[in-house]
Amino acid sequence: MPIPMTAQEVLDREFFEMRAKILQLGASFDRMERAKGELNQEDRIELLNQGLHILLDQKANRAEQIQLLFSREYEENWKSTFNME
Amino acid sequence: MYYFDPHIHMVSRTTDDYETLARMGCIGMSEPAFWAGFDRGSVDSFRDYFSQLTDFERNRAGQYGITHFTWLCINAKEAENVELSREVIKMIPEFLDISNVLGIGEIGLNKNSRNECIIFEEHIELALKHDLPILIHTPHLEDKYQGTRMILDMLCNESKLARDHVLVDHVEEHTIQPVLEKGFWAGMTLYPVSKCTPARACDMVEQFGPEKLLVNSAGDWGPSKPTAVPDFIMEMRRRGHPESLIRKMVYENPIEFFSQSRNFKFTPPDVLPAV
Numbered sequence A: 001m002p003i004p005m006t007a008q009e010v011l012d013r014e015f016f017e018m019r020a021k022i023l024q025l026g027a028s029f030d031r032m033e034r035a036k037g038e039l040n041q042e043d044r045i046e047l048l049n050q051g052l053h054i055l056l057d058q059k060a061n062r063a064e065q066i067q068l069l070f071s072r073e074y075e076e077n078w079k080s081t082f083n084m085e
Numbered sequence B: 001m002y003y004f005d006p007h008i009h010m011v012s013r014t015t016d017d018y019e020t021l022a023r024m025g026c027i028g029m030s031e032p033a034f035w036a037g038f039d040r041g042s043v044d045s046f047r048d049y050f051s052q053l054t055d056f057e058r059n060r061a062g063q064y065g066i067t068h069f070t071w072l073c074i075n076a077k078e079a080e081n082v083e084l085s086r087e088v089i090k091m092i093p094e095f096l097d098i099s100n101v102l103g104i105g106e107i108g109l110n111k112n113s114r115n116e117c118i119i120f121e122e123h124i125e126l127a128l129k130h131d132l133p134i135l136i137h138t139p140h141l142e143d144k145y146q147g148t149r150m151i152l153d154m155l156c157n158e159s160k161l162a163r164d165h166v167l168v169d170h171v172e173e174h175t176i177q178p179v180l181e182k183g184f185w186a187g188m189t190l191y192p193v194s195k196c197t198p199a200r201a202c203d204m205v206e207q208f209g210p211e212k213l214l215v216n217s218a219g220d221w222g223p224s225k226p227t228a229v230p231d232f233i234m235e236m237r238r239r240g241h242p243e244s245l246i247r248k249m250v251y252e253n254p255i256e257f258f259s260q261s262r263n264f265k266f267t268p269p270d271v272l273p274a275v
Helices: A007-034 A043-057 A062-069 B015-023 B043-062 B082-095 B114-129 B141-156 B176-181 B198-208 B228-239 B243-258
Strands: B003-005 B026-032 B067-072 B101-108 B134-137 B166-168 B185-189 B213-216
Touching: A043 A062, A062 B141, B003 B228, B003 B243, B015 B026, B015 B043, B026 B043, B026 B101, B026 B134, B026 B243, B043 B067, B043 B082, B082 B114, B101 B114, B114 B134, B114 B141, B141 B166, B141 B176, B176 B185, B176 B198, B198 B213, B198 B228, B213 B228, B213 B243, B228 B243
Parallel strands: B003 B026, B026 B067, B067 B101, B101 B134, B134 B166, B166 B185, B185 B213
Antiparallel strands: none
16 A cells, blocks of 8 residues: 655655654764763664664665564574473 | 544543543543553452453443443463462453453563463463453563564464454564464554554555554553544544545454454444434
8 A cells, every 4th residue: 555645745744853853863872972981882882873774774674674673583492492382 | 533442541541531532533442451550469459450441441431422342361461470360360251241341351471481471371262262352462672573473373373263353462563564464453552652653553554554453542551642543543644545544444443353252332423313
C-alpha cells in the first residue's frame, strides 16, 4: 500500500522535525562532552555510533535495522537451554 | 470517527480520561490484566483486581457510553513466581462467564526467562481448554525481538491453537512481519518512548497493509497517552489516507478480532434506537 504523498511532500512536511531531531542528538553528545567524568568502555556509545551509520549508509528499512541493532540476539535453541523440550 | 482502543489500562486512569476518550469518539475498549507497578502477594489480590476489571471499570466506562471489555491472566512480570501464578490460573475460571471477559491476556514474556515461558504455556492451555482468544504482551526495548521470536515458537508449537484467535501486541518494525506471516493478529502500541509513534504506525500500515492489524494506546500508570489512537487517526488523515482505511484500522478490525470471543456483544451507536 503506497503512502499517498510524494517524496517532496514528505520532505516539506517533515524537514523541520528531522532537523530538530538531529539538533537534539548533537546537543546530547555535546552535553556528555561537557559533563564531568569519562565514559569507560561504554557499549551504548558504540551502539549509538552504529545507529548513526545505519542512517547514513542504509538505503531502505533503516528503522528495522536500527531496531535490530538495539536488540538482543534470538537463540533458536532456547528451549533446550531452558530444558523445556 | 468512532473507534475502539483494543488495549488500554483504565484502572490507572481517571474518570476524566473516560470523558475525554468519549468526546474523541471512543465507543469501546478492551483492558488486559497487567502489572500494578508492584508484585502482588496473594491470589486474593488478583481476585479483587479481576472484580475491578469486570465490574467497576465496566460501569465507569458505561457512564460515558463506552463499552468496556477485559482479558484476565497473571502478567509476565509476576509470572516469575510460578507457585502464585498457578494459583491465579486455577482461580481465573471463576470469572470467565462474566459478559465483558473476552479471553486470556495480556500474557507474554518480560525478561524472556524460563519461569515466564512455563507460565505462558500454562495460560495457553487454559485458553484452549475454555476456547478463548488470547492477547499477548511482547517485551520492551532490547528484549522485544528475542522475546517475540520465543513467543512465536511456543505458539506455533501448539497445533490446537487457531492462530487468528491470537493477538500479538506491541509489534514494531523488527517484529511485525514474522507475527503477520505466521497468521496471528498484530497490535501496534502508541507509547511515547519504549514502543511506537503514530507516524511509525502509519508507516507499518503502508508497508504491511491493514489486514489483521490493530492500533492501541496501552494508556496506563506510566508515561503514556490514552488519546493516542486519535493521534493515529489524525496522522493517517494528514497523509491523505481514505476514511474507509482509517475506519478499518480503528473500528472494523477490533470488532472482527473481538467477535471471535463468545462474550463479545456490541451494538454500534449508529444502530441504537433514537431516544
